[in-house]
Amino acid sequence: MKQMNEENSSILSTGKLTIADIAEELGVSKSTVSRAISGKGRIGKETVQRVMECIEKHNFKPNSIAKGLADSRTYNIGVAFPADTDFINTPFFQICLLGVCEVAAALDYDVVVTTVKETDINLLKRLVEHRKVDGVILTRNFTNDIAISYLKKTGIPYVLIGSSDDDTIVQIDNNNVEACEKLISLLIADDVKGIALIAGDRKHMVNRHRCEGYYNALKNNGITLEPDLVFSDCSSSVFVEQAVRNILKRKVECIVCTDDVICGKVLSILREEGYTVPGDIKVASFYDSIYMQTNNPPITAIGFNAEELGTIAGKRLIGLIEGDTNRSKTVLDYEIHLRRSTK
Amino acid sequence: MKQMNEENSSILSTGKLTIADIAEELGVSKSTVSRAISGKGRIGKETVQRVMECIEKHNFKPNSIAKGLADSRTYNIGVAFPADTDFINTPFFQICLLGVCEVAAALDYDVVVTTVKETDINLLKRLVEHRKVDGVILTRNFTNDIAISYLKKTGIPYVLIGSSDDDTIVQIDNNNVEACEKLISLLIADDVKGIALIAGDRKHMVNRHRCEGYYNALKNNGITLEPDLVFSDCSSSVFVEQAVRNILKRKVECIVCTDDVICGKVLSILREEGYTVPGDIKVASFYDSIYMQTNNPPITAIGFNAEELGTIAGKRLIGLIEGDTNRSKTVLDYEIHLRRSTK
């Protein structure tokens, strides 16, 4: 019986009840109801009780649009989702997004997504110019990133999932340099002799960082870099193919790929050429998507917690919006999954 | 010079200018400016001109929150993003989302995402109860879908990317039944003898539809169904493994998987067992992710245009919101990519 009533009032409340209705039912003013809900201003304990009960009873939800207008806030955060073709197959970003959605809801924000391309941030501009968000999360960065320049100019709070030399930017990232360095060092310690690197577009900062880790590892282990073993800017599968064919002409014992899409292509070519992994050549990758795990042999890969990146980014951004002044970088852990492909 | 001025006013305008400012500059009333912008109500052509120029000059963007409050709209559409673990690796949903974002922006809407799980739609409820969206897009459906029941009850406009028997629901989908039927029929026509099916969770309508297509194909070709060759509810990789091992004991010439994640696992087990594709056994899948394309051999797969599903869903939803009464189902094309894995 009770339940039925609640159900009914819940239905009615959808798009109907206002703060005035509940003020009337209680015989108090709208101001009082508002204060009870927000907890701001002096207000009697007992009054708060009564208001809260009434709200509960009717399943009343204040209209956040109106609230937003009144205090010049939207209670929305924006997420800039990469729409470039190189990223369309990487679930990394959607997992980040899940993390952001989760914290946002917990902190009473909603998340609005917009797409950005390397050279086209019109939709991002539209979003901030229409004042639909209180801040934005960038999910990757380029050398000379136009989204960053734009956001900086507008003064809107934003955070970056990624790393930048510009430390005025609030950053959340895994230590990609270190992760790659450690992976390569482990291989070297395992007496793996020639290690080639196939990296994606160098305009993506993340690829640069992984290359840097590769260089560092060689240097720290007293191995001289062979430039012929580093293939960067392999953004299309044609380039990957060229790289692999070049590598196969040399004395290489392992191919490290900066992401799983590249790695998938590499595995395919190796099979085509009749090379077995790890027998003839070892392979390792970054991101550790399900396909790397279920591949035969399973592929050694560095895994990141994309959801956590999203959660933290959301939390930090909302912090900024609400006045937090901490602008330090958050560095998250990575995991090296050593699997059969490098044994 | 001109450009610099525009840049400057653009900066200033971020979060500052209102309709009143531009009314003042022009010596007209706010009402007039509003009418010029919206194009509603009678208004002089020349006045519109002047208003538009002034708006252009200052790069003024009306505050959509205020507009929303005034006409009880948010100009936001919601997208319910699956957060269940089975889907986390499928880029399908993120590509849909890109499509939605694109139309939405074109029609002057923004898209807010929320996550839903099979048994937990609290975040969806929160979103609609807070009145942050004018409608929502569901991106998949279950048998007995609680999200659908909920939305239906609230009366908010919504569309489904997926298929349902309930034709009061506006649906946008590929014809999964037909796609699977055709794929199986092609195999049969090619004289492939035993065709096994490994399908995901039967609570997902899409998996049911693909199974249905499989049944239809057998029936239409006068082949009696062998229940032992159909493995449904293979939601975890343990089940997939069991299924494959069972299949290998039988006389099976082809394994059809209802999605690429299952297929990845199947390929791995086959390799482990020393079976070659397509020599010893053929394999086909659904979704056609990049890993299917770059696999060696490339995998025969049915591909869908996820972006287009998103675009159309967005367009239809906004139509509904704005009064469109067309509730017919939109059926999109699929592509069968016949590749080496079934040759």
Add this chain to the structure above:
DNA sequence: CTGAAAGCGCTTACAG
């Protein structure tokens, strides 16, 4: 064709 005014549903000084 245009303007003054009321309203959308909240918040928050300002009085009391």
Add this chain to the structure above:
DNA sequence: CTGAAAGCGCTTACAG
């Protein structure tokens, strides 16, 4: 501790 009133930035009947 509480209320009346003004304000957030728009829209839209209602007059003219």
